[in-house]
Amino acid sequence: MQELQLSDVYSLLEPGPVVLLTTADQGKLNLMTLSWHMMVEFEPPLLACVVSSDDYSFAALRASRECVIALPASALATKVVQAGNVSGRNIDKFALVGLTPLPALRVAAPLIAECFANLECKVVDSRLVNKYNLFVMEVVQAWIDPTQQNPKTLHHQGYGRFIVDGDIIELSSKMR
Amino acid sequence: MQELQLSDVYSLLEPGPVVLLTTADQGKLNLMTLSWHMMVEFEPPLLACVVSSDDYSFAALRASRECVIALPASALATKVVQAGNVSGRNIDKFALVGLTPLPALRVAAPLIAECFANLECKVVDSRLVNKYNLFVMEVVQAWIDPTQQNPKTLHHQGYGRFIVDGDIIELSSKMR
Numbered sequence: 001m002q003e004l005q006l007s008d009v010y011s012l013l014e015p016g017p018v019v020l021l022t023t024a025d026q027g028k029l030n031l032m033t034l035s036w037h038m039m040v041e042f043e044p045p046l047l048a049c050v051v052s053s054d055d056y057s058f059a060a061l062r063a064s065r066e067c068v069i070a071l072p073a074s075a076l077a078t079k080v081v082q083a084g085n086v087s088g089r090n091i092d093k094f095a096l097v098g099l100t101p102l103p104a105l106r107v108a109a110p111l112i113a114e115c116f117a118n119l120e121c122k123v124v125d126s127r128l129v130n131k132y133n134l135f136v137m138e139v140v141q142a143w144i145d146p147t148q149q150n151p152k153t154l155h156h157q158g159y160g161r162f163i164v165d166g167d168i169i170e171l172s173s174k175m176r
Numbered sequence: 177m178q179e180l181q182l183s184d185v186y187s188l189l190e191p192g193p194v195v196l197l198t199t200a201d202q203g204k205l206n207l208m209t210l211s212w213h214m215m216v217e218f219e220p221p222l223l224a225c226v227v228s229s230d231d232y233s234f235a236a237l238r239a240s241r242e243c244v245i246a247l248p249a250s251a252l253a254t255k256v257v258q259a260g261n262v263s264g265r266n267i268d269k270f271a272l273v274g275l276t277p278l279p280a281l282r283v284a285a286p287l288i289a290e291c292f293a294n295l296e297c298k299v300v301d302s303r304l305v306n307k308y309n310l311f312v313m314e315v316v317q318a319w320i321d322p323t324q325q326n327p328k329t330l331h332h333q334g335y336g337r338f339i340v341d342g343d344i345i346e347l348s349s350k351m352r
Binding site for chain 2: 010011014015016017032035036037038039040041046048049050073077078081084085093112125127128132134136152153154155156157158159160161162163164165166167169170171172173174175176
């Protein structure tokens with residue numbers, strides 16, 4: 001994994017890919033699939049996400065105030081679905097799904113070795129957690145895997161139907 | 177435009193497309209380009225979005241507490257960029273960009289005729305507006321254009337570089 005400039009983080013999340021969210025709850029690692037996230041600020045990079053209070057990860061995220069957002073390329077689609085369909089409450093979901101946790105630098109939650117980018121996050125605002133399960137987080141450290149060139153991401157439409165990234169259009173724009 | 181069930185709204189926004197946001201400020205219509213949005217609840221459909229306080233639309237959205245989120249297909253890419261690069265402060269941006277406002281049913285902000293879906297929204301929580309420009313909104317009425325079949329959407333990576341929807345993967349999943 002190579003360090004990614006924090007000012008470039010938005011370009012990974014703004015397109016709206018399916019991501020994996022990892023947590024560490026008193027040493028127990030877990031992961032879940034997540035599509036409800038958005039950027040909130042460019043730099044320092046802030047993002048928001050909604051993690052259902054029904055999810056086992058919710059309690060770990062709320063208590064530890066840390067997570068990793070990992071970006072899987074489309075080749076990992078079956079693992080993404082598996083991670084979204086099983087609770088980590090009573091199992092080691094990393095082992096079940098076949099993904100590899102790696103130690104992060106600034107949070108206890110693990111990176112995912114197979115993902116092309118990993119974002120270490122700390123919760124900075126939990127005012128909307130009770131009502132909407134909505135967390136605001138700062139990305140404090142970011143990594144990319146330089147061996148995964150031009151990864152195509154997944155976009156979830158519901159019930160396991162994913163759009164894969166297609167063509168690129170480049171237009172002259174000052175929109176950051 | 178045909179009415180869309182509110183329970184289906186999430187399937188439009190969860191994939192993370194670029195959208196247009198329209199407002200009406202004491203009769204003056206405006207629109208802007210937006211990628212920083214996410215779903216917050218399935219039903220009634222809630223979403224969150226971040227609208228920069230530098231944008232002219234910000235004041236209209238905060239004051240009126242209403243907007244329309246309109247989804248453009250990829251053929252509208254040049255208009256999407258134009259809408260994102262010009263302020264509506266001193267011009268009629270609909271006329272400049274060449275998009276057609278239509279009256280909405282439940283909000284003063286207009287629908288956009290050329291978009292394949294239009295979501296009428298009311299702000300329901302503005303606790304995070306002052307700090308993050310983050311609005312939580314409820315979709316109170318939703319429309320689709322049945323003549324636009326399988327529209328491909330745009331996903332912004334920054335500076336006018338867009339990913340267009342590509343292939344579809346369908347996997348068995350209970351993830352809604």
